[in-house]
Amino acid sequence: MIKKLRKKFILINMTLISVVMVIVFLAICMFYYQWSKAETYEVMDKVISMKGGMEPRVFEIGGRGPRNPEAFIPTFTVLLDSNHEIQTVGKDRVSISDESIEEVTQLVLASGKIDGTLLDFQLRFLTRQTPEGFKIVFADMGREIESMTNMVTMLVFAGIGGLAAFFFINLYLSGWALRPVEKAWEQQRQFVADASHELKTPLTVILANTGILLSHPHDTISDQKKWVEYTQAEANRMKKLVDDLLFLAKSDAYRAPALVQTNVNFTDAVWSCLLPFESYAYEQGISIESNIAPDITLQGDEGQLKQLVVILLDNACKYAGAQGTVTFSLERKNDQIRLSVNNTGVPISQKHLDHIFERFYRSDSARAREHGGFGLGLAIAKAIVDNHHGRISVESNQAAGTTFTVIFSNKS
Structure with missing residues (x-):
């Protein structure tokens, strides 16, 4: 195409x-x-x-006088x-x-x-x-x-040369202009392939579980509770994937600010997301340190902003490593609101950092599947930040760990 x-x-x-x-x-x-x-x-x-015949014609050479056409x-x-x-x-x-x-x-x-x-x-x-x-x-x-004749010949040759030059320029510019389209097309094909692959796994499990249940028609639900629970878990997993895909699809369709714009107390929203993670972090042997400035407000969609915080915290806790540390900070600097989430653990290499916000991208596929991820969380986080006209970036090295930074402009 x-x-x-x-x-x-x-x-x-x-x-x-x-x-x-x-x-x-x-x-x-x-x-x-x-x-x-x-x-x-x-x-x-x-x-x-003229009277009396033709006058002698004079050829003018040099000078700035008018040309003598006759x-x-x-x-x-x-x-x-x-x-x-x-x-x-x-x-x-x-x-x-x-x-x-x-x-x-x-x-x-x-x-x-x-x-x-x-x-x-x-x-x-x-x-x-x-x-x-x-x-x-x-x-x-x-x-x-x-x-x-000379004029037409000159124009024909100039036209041929010009068309040849334009052709090669077009050849180059067409490749340059269509490069984003080609990239988007490849991303769409990869997106469909990845989505199909991710949906295939839970569907296969659900079909297998229902096949087992149908093979024991006389058993009660209690007898086959294990397969029912497995089916429900996979259905919930598939629902989560479909919800994420729908969110990204809507973000692609509108490319506009969040539909529900309110004056959000971002500090309270962050605390409401952070507190539930403390028990999870404790079970995993991870410590959470926080530095959250009070009374920071932001115009935006509270639901999406909370989802952003949860995604970054969840990602940090998953990859902080054994006895690791997650550091969460929220502060205001001049007219900007700066949110950062840092975690210890194995750093992300530069080749993966360039693709970290792409859909279905995993720097470590085995580790991502182990944690139950689809590779959509950070893509959703970027979509939320874009909807609020902010910027999100990531840095990762052995000494400082991995840090996701979000900056919102807020002049109110």
Whole structure:
């Protein structure tokens, strides 16, 4: 799909560029044609106004004076009497036979036009009634045709070169522009594969347990209580996974602040989440240290903010290690609210830190499964922080342990 999208991207861009270039080149050719035509008629108008024949033409070399166009455009003049008979012919460095002069003169008279073009002879003409008689001045179009041919040739080569350059630029830019799309597509495919895998395990267990129950139709629930409890546990596990997936799906769909915005006492919310973990930590041999500033308030969704705290605390307690320590702090610095959760234990390597907030990502799959995780907790935490226009980051090393830091802006 990405390859087809890239081809369409290049095709559309090249088509648009080609159309624009054709329009621009046609405009240039039209302008140049009109300019050459106007210059030729200007010369013919000067020539036809002359009395007593053609003046010597001077080639100007150097200087900043105006260009002398008549020096470059060959012309000849035909003076007719009242019967339209040729009286005199004025030629200046023009070689043309009397028969040709007679022929072009008759063609002009037959046309009845004041000015025009004789394409077969590559001539422009201009007629005027003067005191001397009826004058027709002819100008050679060779220079115009040659200039237009050179112009068109130059534009064609420039267009081909430009299109080739645009093609390679498009080739590079299309890959660059579609890189996020390709990444999102791969993430979506991986997300679906991982979600299917995670759902497959509890479904398999549920089906196996129900198969066992059906194979003993005469037993009571008490006799098969163990399999019923296993089925319920797996169903609850699957429900938790589906709830997490729905939360992330909604976050992707809206990309907006939390729907329920209230003035939350963040200090109280943190304490309400922290206290239940003390018994869990005690059973695991983990100590929890806290430094929570009083009366910190935040505009947001209280439910989501509590979920964020629980996710970070749960993650820290799971990986603090035997006789480990979890340090939780909440403080206000200027216009920012800073929440950090640190735990001891084996640090996370840099290659895993770069992907720690991705869905279904586990730095240690075996350890994550042992703790019953799906690899969605930190992805949900990031989604909650994003919904509240905050920032979440992680640092991990052997000396300081692993620290998740969340920063909210709060100017109220």
